[in-house]
Amino acid sequence: AQTVTQSQPEMSVQEAETVTLSCTYDTSESDYYLFWYKQPPSRQMILVIRQEAYKQQNATENRFSVNFQKAAKSFSLKISDSQLGDAAMYFCASGGTASKLTFGTGTRLQVTL
């Protein structure tokens, strides 16, 4: 069984600043993957970044990076140089080899001028 916890229902960041969204997970799988998805008001779920648990190096995609702490079962998302278009709901998700993903409850990110 897998559980994903996002303890921050809402976060706010000023444009051009950096923000970190938290996520913790629990899994019985030895081989698993972690994801961050973005859901803007359009409702579309968009993959932001992916991390394989067997890799020690933190994944990076342009302004988005993760801090993966395997022992602590923590997987936070850092957004650098925040832009107005980053405003959205962000979902952390975990999945094992069975291909299905378990999602957290989401963090709503506001970006202010």
Add this chain to the structure above:
Amino acid sequence: DAGVIQSPRHEVTEMGQEVTLRCKPISGHDYLFWYRQTMMRGLELLIYFNNNVPIDDSGMPEDRFSAKMPNASFSTLKIQPSEPRDSAVYFCASSLGQGPSPLHFGNGTRLTVT
């Protein structure tokens, strides 16, 4: 690639009516997932298919819900009879291979049952 296509985008129906939601996955993807999103429960996996075969339907809430995948390019989620508590956004997603691979989501169907 057109992405995952869901229809309709919005559906409003009266309690007791049958509702059918449709999904066309990305060509070549061998996994298909149906998720439901509500404010109270977030994103819940209802059922998923591999190569058109249902693998895990433990998330289907009640017998009123059924899903089919008659071929690799089409799936339906049916609710009969519908109830107001079924109101939610229903997402279809597809992926390629195990891993799991990233899910590619459709735009969702917002269902309102009055």
